Amino acid sequence: MRKTPLHRRLETLQFLEPSDWTILDGLLTREEQANEGELIVLENQEINRTRIIHNGWAHRYKSFQDGRRQIINLMLPGDIVGFYAVMRNRSDYGVEALTPLEMSIFPAADLIDALSQAPRLMLALSWIASQSERILDEQITRIGRRNATERMAHLFVELFLRLRKAGIEENEACVLPMTQSVLADTLGMSHVHANRSFKSLSRDGGASLAQGKILLKDIDLLAMRAKFDASYLEQTSLPKPTLKAVQENEPFD
Amino acid sequence: MRKTPLHRRLETLQFLEPSDWTILDGLLTREEQANEGELIVLENQEINRTRIIHNGWAHRYKSFQDGRRQIINLMLPGDIVGFYAVMRNRSDYGVEALTPLEMSIFPAADLIDALSQAPRLMLALSWIASQSERILDEQITRIGRRNATERMAHLFVELFLRLRKAGIEENEACVLPMTQSVLADTLGMSHVHANRSFKSLSRDGGASLAQGKILLKDIDLLAMRAKFDASYLEQTSLPKPTLKAVQENEPFD
DNA sequence: CGCAGATTTGAGATCTGTCAAGGGATGTGG
DNA sequence: CCACATCCCTTGACAGATCTCAAATCTGCG
Numbered sequence: 001m002r003k004t005p006l007h008r009r010l011e012t013l014q015f016l017e018p019s020d021w022t023i024l025d026g027l028l029t030r031e032e033q034a035n036e037g038e039l040i041v042l043e044n045q046e047i048n049r050t051r052i053i054h055n056g057w058a059h060r061y062k063s064f065q066d067g068r069r070q071i072i073n074l075m076l077p078g079d080i081v082g083f084y085a086v087m088r089n090r091s092d093y094g095v096e097a098l099t100p101l102e103m104s105i106f107p108a109a110d111l112i113d114a115l116s117q118a119p120r121l122m123l124a125l126s127w128i129a130s131q132s133e134r135i136l137d138e139q140i141t142r143i144g145r146r147n148a149t150e151r152m153a154h155l156f157v158e159l160f161l162r163l164r165k166a167g168i169e170e171n172e173a174c175v176l177p178m179t180q181s182v183l184a185d186t187l188g189m190s191h192v193h194a195n196r197s198f199k200s201l202s203r204d205g206g207a208s209l210a211q212g213k214i215l216l217k218d219i220d221l222l223a224m225r226a227k228f229d230a231s232y233l234e235q236t237s238l239p240k241p242t243l244k245a246v247q248e249n250e251p252f253d
Numbered sequence: 254m255r256k257t258p259l260h261r262r263l264e265t266l267q268f269l270e271p272s273d274w275t276i277l278d279g280l281l282t283r284e285e286q287a288n289e290g291e292l293i294v295l296e297n298q299e300i301n302r303t304r305i306i307h308n309g310w311a312h313r314y315k316s317f318q319d320g321r322r323q324i325i326n327l328m329l330p331g332d333i334v335g336f337y338a339v340m341r342n343r344s345d346y347g348v349e350a351l352t353p354l355e356m357s358i359f360p361a362a363d364l365i366d367a368l369s370q371a372p373r374l375m376l377a378l379s380w381i382a383s384q385s386e387r388i389l390d391e392q393i394t395r396i397g398r399r400n401a402t403e404r405m406a407h408l409f410v411e412l413f414l415r416l417r418k419a420g421i422e423e424n425e426a427c428v429l430p431m432t433q434s435v436l437a438d439t440l441g442m443s444h445v446h447a448n449r450s451f452k453s454l455s456r457d458g459g460a461s462l463a464q465g466k467i468l469l470k471d472i473d474l475l476a477m478r479a480k481f482d483a484s485y486l487e488q489t490s491l492p493k494p495t496l497k498a499v500q501e502n503e504p505f506d
Numbered sequence: 507c508g509c510a511g512a513t514t515t516g517a518g519a520t521c522t523g524t525c526a527a528g529g530g531a532t533g534t535g536g
Numbered sequence: 537c538c539a540c541a542t543c544c545c546t547t548g549a550c551a552g553a554t555c556t557c558a559a560a561t562c563t564g565c566g
Contacts, residue, residue, distance in 0.1 A: 044484065062390065062391075062394045064398065064480070068398045069398070070393060070394040070397040070398045072390050072393050072394065084379060084380075084382070084383035084386065086376075087376065087379055087380040087383045088380075088383060088387075090484065092387055092390065092484060092485040093390060112372065112375070112376060115372075115375065116369075116372035116375065119365065119368075119369035122365070122368065122369065122375070123339075123340065123365060126337060126340055127337075127340040127341075129337070129382075130337035130340045130341060132386075133337065133385075133386060133389065134341075134345055136386065136389040136390070136393065137315065137325050137345065137346060137389070138315075139393050140323060140325050140389065140392050140393055140396065140441075141315045141323040141325065143393065143396045143397045143441065144323040144396045144440070144441025145317065145321045145322070145323040145441060147521075147522095148521080148522075179543090179544065179545090180544075180545070181544080181545095187397070188393075188396065188397025188398060189522070189523085190522070190523050190524075191544095191545090192522090192523070192524075192525095192546085192547090193521085193522055193523070195545065195546060195547090196522090196546090196547090198545095199546080209545085211531095212531080212532090212544075212545095227317070227318075231297065231343065231345060232345040400553075400554095401553080401554075432511090432512065432513090433512075433513070434512080434513095442554070442555085443554070443555055443556075444512090444513090445514085445515090445554090445555070445556080445557095446553085446554055446555070448512095448513065448514060448515090449514090449515090449554090451513095452514080462513085464563095464564095465512075465513095465563075465564080
């Protein structure tokens with residue numbers, strides 16, 4: 001099995017044993033592709049598949065009857081789509097490809113089987129799940145308590161760092177394949193205001209537009225404008241007590 | 254072991270076997286109390302305990318150096334605090350008691366042990382975790398794409414329904430133990446504007462104030478003002494394929 | 507009573523949204 | 537190669553929502 005961004009994220013844990021990798025790779029046998037703009041998951045539709053993104057971007061969104069749309073999270077290589085799919089009979093969100101996508105796909109129930117067999121894998125994938133949850137936390141904080149430019153700069157820095165962690169090269173991580181409307185729906189603002197905020201960032205030299213793509217030019221500058229604190233994304237290893245706990249029970253202090 | 258709100262939530266699944274309940278109760282042996290205003294979890298501090306709320310309210314928040322604060326989620330009876338604590342060495346958020354609290358507390362690593370022993374329990378608690386994630390999704394959508402009054406009405410209805418699912422009686426579920434400043438920090442607005450929005454809801458008879466508590470008076474009315482769609486909270490049972498999958502492997506169609 | 511914290515209100519400043527229109531790039535068909 | 541359509545970006549003007557500041561009122565409590 002080739003090394004996917006998910007592999008790279010999990011490798012940094014230095015925690016899984018060969019048998020765990022084998023079980024993981026057992027899940028990643030079937031591939032799926034999608035075209036730009038394709039809907040991978042439909043809102044309010046049954047879901048029973050889990051996907052791992054190997055290449056390309058997608059977004060997870062909710063839409064209103066009156067046309068409003070909120071993008072909840074951007075899904076990057078190494079992210080899991082429908083981790084909890086087996087626990088729910090309907091999807092409360094949609095997922096749409098922002099670029100052509102390469103993914104693995106498997107029945108969500110297989111995940112449960114794999115995790116019951118391999119506690120370390122369970123821990124490792126829960127670690128991924130916990131990261132997604134922290135990213136949602138930060139999205140809430142960003143939208144709730146930051147103004148438009150801060151919000152945008154903050155998102156840019158987050159995306160850059162997430163891409164790096166998935167093993168995407170720095171120069172590739174600086175190109176965001178999204179329109180300003182997508183940006184607006186992610187940040188909870190109008191596309192007109194998103195444009196004004198973006199212009200403000202590009203005037204400073206933090207970002208620019210090239211071939212219809214957003215280019216991040218000065219991450220440090222963006223981080224400063226966003227008052228960025230990276231701690232919610234940092235995690236190089238599982239804490240020691242955890243590592244022990246998978247082998248043997250730990251006494252309660 | 255007495256029947257806690259968590260028990261009641263899990264019971265509705267009609268899915269756990271006696272042995273699972275035993276393992277769960279094994280986790281819930283040690284109790285912890287907290288006073289109103291007490292900090293249960295400190296921001297940027299080590300965490301290695303998981304808590305189950307049995308009684309009372311708390312909130313999970315992030316704060317900025319300049320004093321801004323965003324409440325990410327309100328934690329109610331039956332909710333789990335620090336489900337992923339074992340996977341991270343530091344907490345990215347704080348948790349503060351909004352009322353006196355009764356909780357169970359145990360080392361986060363014990364959760365892993367319990368879940369490795371009991372796949373059905375793993376599934377059941379993941380189901381709880383997936384609900385929290387959907388609630389975060391909705392919080393993002395609420396803050397990102399709803400105006401102030403819609404936001405507030407929407408939160409009120411969500412809280413009412415969450416409390417009901419945790420087995421809290423309807424009349425008790427209509428009393429929210431939070432100030433308008435807490436409400437404002439939850440909804441990402443200023444406390445002044447929160448007050449104006451609240452007044453607008455109370456003028457219509459949807460809510461009112463009594464003894465410093467927010468009283469929900471007409472849930473249907475609030476739901477209408479919020480254009481509330483309850484699907485993200487609904488889930489009476491696990492889908493059939495899942496139930497099967499825990500016993501035996503399921504063929505991939 | 508008097509304090510501390512919570513709610514309420516007004517006024518003005520600021521931010522953000524809406525509407526409307528123009529410009530630029532890209533792709534398609536003639 | 538041009539005409540045209542489409543999608544995206546950009547801008548201005550104005551309306552509306554929300555924030556900030558400041559002060560008044562209210563409430564529970566010692």
